[in-house]
Amino acid sequence: MTGPVDNPFPALPSGIRLLGLTGAPGAGKSTAAAALAAAHGLAVVPMDGFHYADVELARRGLRDRKGAPETFDAEGYAALLRRVRGCEPAVVAPAFDRDLEQPLAGAIAVPAAGVVVTEGNYLLLDEPRWRAVRAELDEVxxxxxxxxxxRERLVARHVRHGKTPEEARAWVARVDEPNARLVEAAASRADRVVDLTGTTNAS
Structure with missing residues (x-):
């Protein structure tokens, strides 16, 4: 197949509540989730809303590793997904503001019925706190x-949000790429692999 493909995604599985999208940093998860949401009228709950705030990362000595698995509240994420999966009414999820680079509490109203998409790096990570997240997802x-x-798009993203090109490249090499290797190592646990190379949906 040649040329860009606007819709590389398989059909949504029937009878599911929670669909997870995962992939390495910069693979296009947020853009893919937004495209699916627009096409099917779905709510999106991002894993990034469960980033620890910078003040907490500093307290834990993790500020220079922001984005690594240990810099997220995975237990809180799993608990919210459990509520969503149970079709509880009035569930409100946090978002993540890329301009502020901080989570925003209570920003996303989640409907009590229908498919909900959640996206993030570590949905398939084989560690206890992340296995609890995977347990709430019908398909990933x-x-x-x-x-x-x-990597090119990751560098551009970091530059857009305040880093110099040199700082952005150093961050990608030191933080994002080790995280990418963790994510790719867990890919065999996915229900489907979707290659976005050559599509217009990747970002």
């Missing part, structure tokens, strides 16, 4: 993107 799709393009 692992997204892939050409590594050079993925």
């Amino acid at each position: 799709w692992h997204l892939r993107l050409d590594d050079d393009l993925r």
Whole structure:
């Protein structure tokens, strides 16, 4: 197949409540989730809303590793997904503001019925606190993107949010790429692998 493909995704599985999208940093998870949401009228709950705030990362000595698995409240994420899965009414999820680089509590109203998409790096990570997240998901799709393009877009994202090009490249090499290797190592646990290379949906 040649040329960009606007819709590389398989059909939504029937009878599910929670669909997870995972992939390495910069693979296009947020863009893919937004595209699915727009096409099917779905709510999106991002894992990034469960980032620890910078003040807590500093307290834990993790500020320079922001984005690594241990810098997220995985237990809180699993607990919220459990409420969503149970179709509880009035569930409100946190979002993540990329301009502030901080989580925003109580920002996303989640409907009490229908499919909900959640996206994040570590949905398939084989560690106890992340296995609890996977246990709440009906199906998980692992997204892939050409590594050079993925890294290029990561650098551009960091620059947009305040880093110099040199700082951005150093952060990608020191933080994002080790995280990417963790994510790719868990890809065999996905229900489907979706390659976004050559599509217009990747970002």
